[in-house]
Amino acid sequence: MAKKKDENLSNKKVQIFKKLEDRDENDLIDKTIAEIKNSSVKDNVFPVEAISENIKKLAVQEYNISVEAVTQLIKLTSSLFKTLLLSAGYEEKKIRAIITKFRDAGRRSAPWKPTSSRVPGRPQDGKDGNRINRWELPSEHKFYASQVDATLVEVKYFLQALSMNGSPSLPDNSIQDSFIWLLEHSVKPGIYLDPIQLIPIEFSQLIDTPRTIQSGHLIPLDRGGKHTPQNTFLMLERSNQIQGNQTLDELLELMTRVVKGYHEKGRI
DSSP: OOHHHHHHHHHHHHHHHHHHHHHHHHHHHHHHHHHHHHHHHHHHHHHHHHHHHHHHHHTGGGOOOOHHHHHHHHHHHHHHHHHHHHHHTTTHHHHHHHHHHHHHTTTBBBBSSHHHOTTTTTTOGGGGOOBGGGSSSSSTSOOEEEEEEEEHHHHHHHHHHHTSOOOOOOTSSTTTTTTTHHHOOOOOOOOOOOOTTTTBBHHHHHHHHHGGEEEEEESSSGOOOSSGGEEEEEHHHHHHHHHOOOEEEHHHHHHHHHHHHHHHHOOO
Protein backbone atom coordinates (compact mmCIF):
# COMPACT_ATOMS: atom_id res chain seq x y z
CA MET A 1 0.00 0.00 0.00
CA ALA A 2 2.83 2.35 0.94
CA LYS A 3 4.56 1.52 -2.35
CA LYS A 4 1.42 2.44 -4.32
CA LYS A 5 1.16 5.77 -2.47
CA ASP A 6 4.81 6.50 -3.27
CA GLU A 7 4.19 5.72 -6.96
CA ASN A 8 1.12 7.98 -7.03
CA LEU A 9 3.05 10.78 -5.32
CA SER A 10 5.93 10.40 -7.78
CA ASN A 11 3.51 10.47 -10.71
CA LYS A 12 1.86 13.65 -9.39
CA LYS A 13 5.28 15.29 -9.06
CA VAL A 14 6.10 14.44 -12.67
CA GLN A 15 2.80 15.94 -13.87
CA ILE A 16 3.33 19.09 -11.80
CA PHE A 17 6.87 19.44 -13.19
CA LYS A 18 5.56 19.07 -16.76
CA LYS A 19 2.96 21.80 -16.15
CA LEU A 20 5.60 24.07 -14.66
CA GLU A 21 7.92 23.35 -17.60
CA ASP A 22 5.15 24.26 -20.05
CA ARG A 23 4.35 27.44 -18.14
CA ASP A 24 8.00 28.45 -17.89
CA GLU A 25 8.53 28.02 -21.63
CA ASN A 26 5.33 29.86 -22.52
CA ASP A 27 6.35 32.66 -20.15
CA LEU A 28 9.75 32.72 -21.85
CA ILE A 29 8.10 33.10 -25.25
CA ASP A 30 6.04 36.01 -23.90
CA LYS A 31 9.18 37.54 -22.40
CA THR A 32 11.05 37.18 -25.72
CA ILE A 33 8.20 38.89 -27.55
CA ALA A 34 8.12 41.70 -24.99
CA GLU A 35 11.88 42.27 -25.17
CA ILE A 36 11.86 42.43 -28.96
CA LYS A 37 8.86 44.75 -28.93
CA ASN A 38 10.61 47.10 -26.51
CA SER A 39 13.81 47.19 -28.56
CA SER A 40 11.92 47.53 -31.85
CA VAL A 41 10.07 50.61 -30.61
CA LYS A 42 13.38 52.43 -30.36
CA ASP A 43 14.36 51.36 -33.88
CA ASN A 44 10.87 51.90 -35.30
CA VAL A 45 10.71 48.25 -36.45
CA PHE A 46 7.61 46.02 -36.44
CA PRO A 47 8.07 43.17 -33.89
CA VAL A 48 7.66 40.36 -36.46
CA GLU A 49 10.36 41.94 -38.60
CA ALA A 50 12.60 42.37 -35.57
CA ILE A 51 12.19 38.71 -34.58
CA SER A 52 12.79 37.66 -38.18
CA GLU A 53 16.10 39.51 -38.34
CA ASN A 54 17.32 37.64 -35.28
CA ILE A 55 16.17 34.32 -36.73
CA LYS A 56 18.00 35.01 -40.00
CA LYS A 57 21.28 35.45 -38.13
CA LEU A 58 20.92 32.00 -36.59
CA ALA A 59 19.54 30.25 -39.69
CA VAL A 60 22.76 30.77 -41.66
CA GLN A 61 24.47 28.23 -39.39
CA GLU A 62 22.22 25.51 -40.85
CA TYR A 63 23.01 22.02 -39.49
CA ASN A 64 26.25 23.24 -37.91
CA ILE A 65 24.27 25.24 -35.35
CA SER A 66 25.32 24.85 -31.72
CA VAL A 67 23.09 23.77 -28.82
CA GLU A 68 23.10 27.31 -27.45
CA ALA A 69 22.19 28.84 -30.81
CA VAL A 70 19.46 26.29 -31.61
CA THR A 71 17.94 26.92 -28.16
CA GLN A 72 17.68 30.61 -29.08
CA LEU A 73 16.35 29.69 -32.51
CA ILE A 74 13.37 27.73 -31.16
CA LYS A 75 12.52 30.53 -28.71
CA LEU A 76 12.54 33.06 -31.53
CA THR A 77 10.66 30.81 -33.95
CA SER A 78 7.87 30.06 -31.49
CA SER A 79 7.76 33.76 -30.57
CA LEU A 80 7.46 34.67 -34.25
CA PHE A 81 4.68 32.12 -34.70
CA LYS A 82 2.75 33.44 -31.72
CA THR A 83 3.21 37.11 -32.63
CA LEU A 84 2.17 36.50 -36.23
CA LEU A 85 -0.96 34.57 -35.25
CA LEU A 86 -1.99 37.06 -32.59
CA SER A 87 -1.66 39.84 -35.15
CA ALA A 88 -3.89 37.81 -37.49
CA GLY A 89 -6.58 37.56 -34.81
CA TYR A 90 -6.18 33.96 -33.67
CA GLU A 91 -7.07 33.06 -30.07
CA GLU A 92 -4.11 32.87 -27.70
CA LYS A 93 -5.43 29.65 -26.17
CA LYS A 94 -5.39 27.92 -29.56
CA ILE A 95 -1.92 29.28 -30.35
CA ARG A 96 -0.54 27.92 -27.08
CA ALA A 97 -2.07 24.52 -27.84
CA ILE A 98 -0.18 24.37 -31.14
CA ILE A 99 3.07 25.49 -29.51
CA THR A 100 2.71 22.71 -26.91
CA LYS A 101 1.80 20.20 -29.63
CA PHE A 102 4.96 20.97 -31.60
CA ARG A 103 7.09 20.88 -28.45
CA ASP A 104 5.74 17.44 -27.57
CA ALA A 105 6.31 16.16 -31.11
CA GLY A 106 9.67 17.86 -31.53
CA ARG A 107 11.90 18.02 -28.49
CA ARG A 108 9.94 15.68 -26.26
CA SER A 109 9.58 11.95 -26.64
CA ALA A 110 6.38 9.98 -27.03
CA PRO A 111 5.50 7.63 -24.11
CA TRP A 112 8.81 5.93 -23.48
CA LYS A 113 8.25 3.47 -20.61
CA PRO A 114 6.80 0.02 -21.36
CA THR A 115 3.93 0.30 -18.87
CA SER A 116 1.82 2.89 -17.07
CA SER A 117 2.84 4.06 -13.60
CA ARG A 118 -0.85 4.48 -12.77
CA VAL A 119 -2.36 1.25 -14.11
CA PRO A 120 -0.03 -1.78 -13.95
CA GLY A 121 0.18 -3.71 -17.21
CA ARG A 122 -1.23 -0.94 -19.38
CA PRO A 123 0.81 1.14 -21.83
CA GLN A 124 1.81 4.64 -20.87
CA ASP A 125 -0.48 7.49 -21.77
CA GLY A 126 -0.40 11.28 -21.41
CA LYS A 127 -1.70 11.18 -17.85
CA ASP A 128 1.47 9.43 -16.72
CA GLY A 129 3.49 12.63 -17.08
CA ASN A 130 5.53 10.48 -19.42
CA ARG A 131 7.28 12.88 -21.79
CA ILE A 132 10.97 13.55 -21.53
CA ASN A 133 13.49 15.55 -23.55
CA ARG A 134 14.70 13.19 -26.25
CA TRP A 135 18.38 13.80 -25.60
CA GLU A 136 17.91 12.63 -21.99
CA LEU A 137 17.09 9.12 -23.20
CA PRO A 138 19.77 6.47 -23.82
CA SER A 139 21.26 6.99 -27.28
CA GLU A 140 20.12 3.52 -28.37
CA HIS A 141 16.46 4.28 -27.53
CA LYS A 142 14.23 4.63 -30.60
CA PHE A 143 12.91 8.00 -29.35
CA TYR A 144 16.39 9.43 -28.79
CA ALA A 145 17.54 12.50 -30.69
CA SER A 146 20.36 14.93 -30.06
CA GLN A 147 19.33 18.30 -28.69
CA VAL A 148 20.16 20.02 -31.97
CA ASP A 149 18.25 17.49 -34.10
CA ALA A 150 15.17 17.43 -31.85
CA THR A 151 15.05 21.22 -31.70
CA LEU A 152 15.47 21.61 -35.47
CA VAL A 153 12.60 19.16 -35.95
CA GLU A 154 10.42 21.44 -33.83
CA VAL A 155 11.56 24.51 -35.76
CA LYS A 156 10.67 22.62 -38.96
CA TYR A 157 7.13 21.96 -37.70
CA PHE A 158 6.52 25.68 -37.06
CA LEU A 159 7.81 26.57 -40.51
CA GLN A 160 5.78 23.83 -42.22
CA ALA A 161 2.70 25.17 -40.42
CA LEU A 162 3.42 28.66 -41.78
CA SER A 163 3.66 27.09 -45.25
CA MET A 164 0.19 25.51 -45.08
CA ASN A 165 -2.75 26.72 -47.13
CA GLY A 166 -4.31 29.80 -45.55
CA SER A 167 -1.56 30.42 -43.00
CA PRO A 168 -0.75 34.04 -42.06
CA SER A 169 1.76 35.59 -44.44
CA LEU A 170 5.13 36.81 -43.23
CA PRO A 171 6.16 40.38 -44.07
CA ASP A 172 8.18 40.86 -47.25
CA ASN A 173 11.90 40.10 -46.95
CA SER A 174 11.33 38.06 -43.81
CA ILE A 175 12.54 34.46 -43.31
CA GLN A 176 10.81 33.08 -46.42
CA ASP A 177 14.03 31.77 -47.93
CA SER A 178 16.15 31.36 -44.81
CA PHE A 179 15.29 27.69 -44.24
CA ILE A 180 15.34 26.08 -47.66
CA TRP A 181 18.17 23.90 -46.29
CA LEU A 182 15.71 22.57 -43.67
CA LEU A 183 12.41 22.52 -45.59
CA GLU A 184 13.46 22.24 -49.25
CA HIS A 185 10.94 25.00 -49.98
CA SER A 186 10.22 28.60 -49.01
CA VAL A 187 8.05 29.59 -46.04
CA LYS A 188 4.97 30.81 -47.90
CA PRO A 189 1.25 29.96 -47.52
CA GLY A 190 0.08 27.07 -49.69
CA ILE A 191 3.51 25.67 -50.54
CA TYR A 192 3.56 22.77 -48.09
CA LEU A 193 1.86 19.55 -49.19
CA ASP A 194 0.97 16.47 -47.18
CA PRO A 195 3.91 14.11 -47.93
CA ILE A 196 1.70 11.06 -48.52
CA GLN A 197 -1.31 12.38 -50.45
CA LEU A 198 0.56 15.36 -51.93
CA ILE A 199 -2.36 17.68 -51.23
CA PRO A 200 -2.38 21.04 -49.39
CA ILE A 201 -2.96 21.01 -45.64
CA GLU A 202 -5.32 23.69 -44.39
CA PHE A 203 -3.89 25.89 -41.65
CA SER A 204 -7.41 26.31 -40.23
CA GLN A 205 -7.51 22.55 -39.66
CA LEU A 206 -4.35 22.71 -37.58
CA ILE A 207 -5.79 25.54 -35.48
CA ASP A 208 -9.33 24.19 -35.04
CA THR A 209 -8.64 20.44 -34.82
CA PRO A 210 -4.94 20.01 -33.97
CA ARG A 211 -5.20 16.24 -33.53
CA THR A 212 -5.97 15.78 -37.22
CA ILE A 213 -2.48 17.08 -38.08
CA GLN A 214 0.18 14.67 -36.90
CA SER A 215 3.93 14.25 -37.01
CA GLY A 216 5.48 11.41 -38.97
CA HIS A 217 8.72 9.86 -40.15
CA LEU A 218 9.72 8.84 -43.67
CA ILE A 219 11.32 5.77 -42.12
CA PRO A 220 9.28 4.88 -39.00
CA LEU A 221 11.15 4.81 -35.70
CA ASP A 222 10.09 1.17 -35.24
CA ARG A 223 11.88 0.41 -38.50
CA GLY A 224 15.15 2.01 -37.53
CA GLY A 225 14.36 5.58 -38.59
CA LYS A 226 15.71 8.46 -36.53
CA HIS A 227 14.08 11.59 -35.17
CA THR A 228 16.04 13.95 -37.37
CA PRO A 229 14.94 16.91 -39.51
CA GLN A 230 15.57 14.91 -42.69
CA ASN A 231 13.21 12.13 -41.55
CA THR A 232 10.32 14.11 -40.04
CA PHE A 233 7.29 16.01 -41.32
CA LEU A 234 3.75 17.08 -40.49
CA MET A 235 0.99 15.06 -42.13
CA LEU A 236 -2.76 14.58 -42.19
CA GLU A 237 -4.16 12.01 -39.78
CA ARG A 238 -5.54 10.00 -42.71
CA SER A 239 -2.10 9.91 -44.31
CA ASN A 240 -0.59 8.64 -41.08
CA GLN A 241 -3.14 5.82 -41.10
CA ILE A 242 -2.33 5.03 -44.74
CA GLN A 243 1.41 4.91 -44.12
CA GLY A 244 1.16 2.84 -40.96
CA ASN A 245 4.52 1.31 -40.12
CA GLN A 246 5.76 1.33 -43.71
CA THR A 247 8.56 3.40 -45.15
CA LEU A 248 7.52 5.82 -47.87
CA ASP A 249 9.19 3.61 -50.50
CA GLU A 250 7.30 0.55 -49.25
CA LEU A 251 4.02 2.46 -49.31
CA LEU A 252 4.57 3.65 -52.88
CA GLU A 253 5.47 0.13 -53.96
CA LEU A 254 2.29 -1.23 -52.36
CA MET A 255 0.10 1.47 -53.92
CA THR A 256 1.64 0.85 -57.35
CA ARG A 257 1.00 -2.88 -57.04
CA VAL A 258 -2.63 -2.33 -55.98
CA VAL A 259 -3.35 0.13 -58.80
CA LYS A 260 -1.70 -2.22 -61.33
CA GLY A 261 -3.85 -5.10 -60.10
CA TYR A 262 -7.04 -3.09 -60.51
CA HIS A 263 -5.98 -2.02 -64.03
CA GLU A 264 -5.36 -5.63 -65.01
CA LYS A 265 -8.82 -6.59 -63.74
CA GLY A 266 -10.40 -3.71 -65.67
CA ARG A 267 -11.72 -2.19 -62.47
CA ILE A 268 -10.23 1.27 -63.14
